[in-house]
Amino acid sequence: MEKxxxxxxxxxxxxxxxxxxxxxxxxxxxxxxxxxxxxxxxxCIADDCSDCPVYEKTNYAICKYSPWxxxxxxxxxxxxxxxxxxxxxxxxxxxKSLLPKERKRCHVKL
Numbered sequence: 001m002e003k004x005x006x007x008x009x010x011x012x013x014x015x016x017x018x019x020x021x022x023x024x025x026x027x028x029x030x031x032x033x034x035x036x037x038x039x040x041x042x043x044c045i046a047d048d049c050s051d052c053p054v055y056e057k058t059n060y061a062i063c064k065y066s067p068w069x070x071x072x073x074x075x076x077x078x079x080x081x082x083x084x085x086x087x088x089x090x091x092x093x094x095x096k097s098l099l100p101k102e103r104k105r106c107h108v109k110l
Contacts, residue, residue: 001053001100002051004043005040005043005044005051005052005053006099006100007039008039008040008042008043008044009039009040009053009095009098009099010099011039012038012039012040012095013092013095013096013099015037015038015039016088016091016092016095017092019032019033019088019091019092020085020088020089020092023081023084023085023088024085026081026084028075028084028088029075030072030075030076033068033071033072033075035062040052040053040054048061049061049062053098054066054068054095054098057098066091066094067087067090067091067093067094068091070087070090070091071084071087071088071090071091073087074086074087
């Protein structure tokens with residue numbers, strides 16, 4: 001993963017961590033989850049999402065078939081605070097799963 005995309009992913013994770021807080025106090029709106037508030041979208045949407053780690057995982061642009069859709073559905077259909085919070089936490093977990101795996105270091109005693 002390119003460094004600029006990884007940085008955008010980390011910013012998106014931070015944003016969704018904040019969205020968990022918003023959802024806990026029933027202050028999450030569609031504006032908080034739009035592409036305008038997403039660092040990954042800002043970094044990747046110009047190339048039809050092809051560099052986006054969400055696209056690489058789902059093989060679909062605009063976060064189709066990612067947990068983001070569940071969040072949008074929960075807000076649009078007013079499914080209630082618990083459903084919204086559950087969906088937001090699922091999206092956050094999904095984004096965290098896209099982070100590059102840390103390389104294990106070999107410790108050699110001399």
